[in-house]
Amino acid sequence: MTDERLSRQLAFIVEVDRLKGVLRQTSLIDGSRRENSAEHSWHLALAALALAEHAPAGTDLLRVLRMALVHDIVEIDAGDTFCYDAGANLDKEERETRAAERLFGVLPPDQAAEMRALWEEFEAGVTPDARFAIALDRLQPLLVNFNSGGGTWKLHGITHAQVLRRMAPIREGAPGVWPWVERAIEEACERGYVLGNGERGTGNG
Amino acid sequence: MTDERLSRQLAFIVEVDRLKGVLRQTSLIDGSRRENSAEHSWHLALAALALAEHAPAGTDLLRVLRMALVHDIVEIDAGDTFCYDAGANLDKEERETRAAERLFGVLPPDQAAEMRALWEEFEAGVTPDARFAIALDRLQPLLVNFNSGGGTWKLHGITHAQVLRRMAPIREGAPGVWPWVERAIEEACERGYVLGNGERGTGNG
Numbered sequence: 331m332t333d334e335r336l337s338r339q340l341a342f343i344v345e346v347d348r349l350k351g352v353l354r355q356t357s358l359i360d361g362s363r364r365e366n367s368a369e370h371s372w373h374l375a376l377a378a379l380a381l382a383e384h385a386p387a388g389t390d391l392l393r394v395l396r397m398a399l400v401h402d403i404v405e406i407d408a409g410d411t412f413c414y415d416a417g418a419n420l421d422k423e424e425r426e427t428r429a430a431e432r433l434f435g436v437l438p439p440d441q442a443a444e445m446r447a448l449w450e451e452f453e454a455g456v457t458p459d460a461r462f463a464i465a466l467d468r469l470q471p472l473l474v475n476f477n478s479g480g481g482t483w484k485l486h487g488i489t490h491a492q493v494l495r496r497m498a499p500i501r502e503g504a505p506g507v508w509p510w511v512e513r514a515i516e517e518a519c520e521r522g523y524v525l526g527n528g529e530r531g532t533g534n535g
Numbered sequence: 536m537t538d539e540r541l542s543r544q545l546a547f548i549v550e551v552d553r554l555k556g557v558l559r560q561t562s563l564i565d566g567s568r569r570e571n572s573a574e575h576s577w578h579l580a581l582a583a584l585a586l587a588e589h590a591p592a593g594t595d596l597l598r599v600l601r602m603a604l605v606h607d608i609v610e611i612d613a614g615d616t617f618c619y620d621a622g623a624n625l626d627k628e629e630r631e632t633r634a635a636e637r638l639f640g641v642l643p644p645d646q647a648a649e650m651r652a653l654w655e656e657f658e659a660g661v662t663p664d665a666r667f668a669i670a671l672d673r674l675q676p677l678l679v680n681f682n683s684g685g686g687t688w689k690l691h692g693i694t695h696a697q698v699l700r701r702m703a704p705i706r707e708g709a710p711g712v713w714p715w716v717e718r719a720i721e722e723a724c725e726r727g728y729v730l731g732n733g734e735r736g737t738g739n740g
Contacts, residue, residue, distance in 0.1 A: 336715060339585045343675075344682050346581060347564040350574045359552040369555045372577035376551060376604050379650075380544045380642065392597040395604075399581050437585065445584075470548075477549050510541060 342436040367402040374398040384506035386458040393459040404429035465503025480523030547641040572607040579603040589711035591663040598664040609634035670708025685728030694730040
């Protein structure tokens with residue numbers, strides 16, 4: 331163990347404190363304020379613990395937790411990109427790749443490579459671990475919006491079809507949860523939280 | 536899979552959203568506001584990833600992460616108790632035990648028992664997993680205070696001896712980090728972030 335190695339690990343822990351200052355579009359369930367990406371990441375990891383039995387066959391919970399914990403770190407430099415904003419999503423990849431380079435690069439090289447690979451695996455969404463993590467990353471704001479009177483769906487005039495498309499990865503990523511998700515979206519529509527498909531939406535979906 | 540079981544899991548995820556509203560004494564490193572217990576739990580889990588190689592022999596990283604994610608959930612009902620406040624710590628155990636009963640009890644019984652056992656293991660601090668988790672739970676506010684001009688140490692007139700006593704679990708819980716911690720506390724004293732042992736402290740340590 332060199333001092334240099336420990337110094338870089340500690341510098342990384344200090345650096346990522348800034349994720350607590352990155353605001354998402356979603357609010358807390360009590361509606362008191364917008365949620366930040368650090369507490370969202372905690373909520374996601376906790377959801378993985380609570381819902382582990384719904385993961386696809388072959389899922390490794392430790393890897394899912396590692397992904398959940400690091401999946402938003404790039405937002406420290408790249409900012410949070412609202413999922414229903416088509417314009418802002420155009421240069422998202424480039425911004426986030428630069429951010430990953432710098433932020434994970436604070437760590438010793440072996441750990442930087444490892445964390446970056448986890449983030450890339452999450453973004454690619456192909457492995458069972460990444461699919462489960464992505465499913466939860468979609469489910470968490472659904473639970474928030476559904477339990478806070480519509481949240482960002484209502485605020486931005488999101489349609490039933492847009493939500494259904496956004497939540498689609500849950501079907502394969504957490505199959506046991508999907509029937510509940512479908513019912514919740516129907517009910518969100520009935521309650522007026524999301525627009526029916528004949529109504530005017532944002533056009534970004 | 537019964538609907539009842541899934542409903543309880545989802546209700547738990549919704550319930551623990553309130554941890555984002557529990558404020559700790561420590562601030563963010565940029566000093567902009569106080570930190571909440573949800574984002575602190577994320578930071579702790581991330582520190583476990585970055586510092587895993589410093590854990591005692593026999594540490595299971597998955598169990599450490601699970602502990603880090605659930606260790607503060609009782610604060611939703613019991614509130615955060617400032618570590619240097621001897622008075623408030625007198626009934627902490629009773630308040631937190633009632634909170635654990637109610638909050639973990641939202642989950643299906645097998646998961647409630649499992650999460651409660653993890654929390655109790657953390658509180659007892661005997662196993663290698665708990666020792667490592669506790670060491671990081673002490674290190675995280677040290678990093679915050681050290682990098683934000685003294686933070687709660689300065690605010691509450693905490694002494695060198697109090698900080699040293701508070702950080703002592705790091706010596707066995709994350710042995711590779713301990714020499715750095717000792718140096719950091721010395722330097723915090725030199726910079727005037729903590730009081731020298733001859734100066735007047737809060738008397739709570």
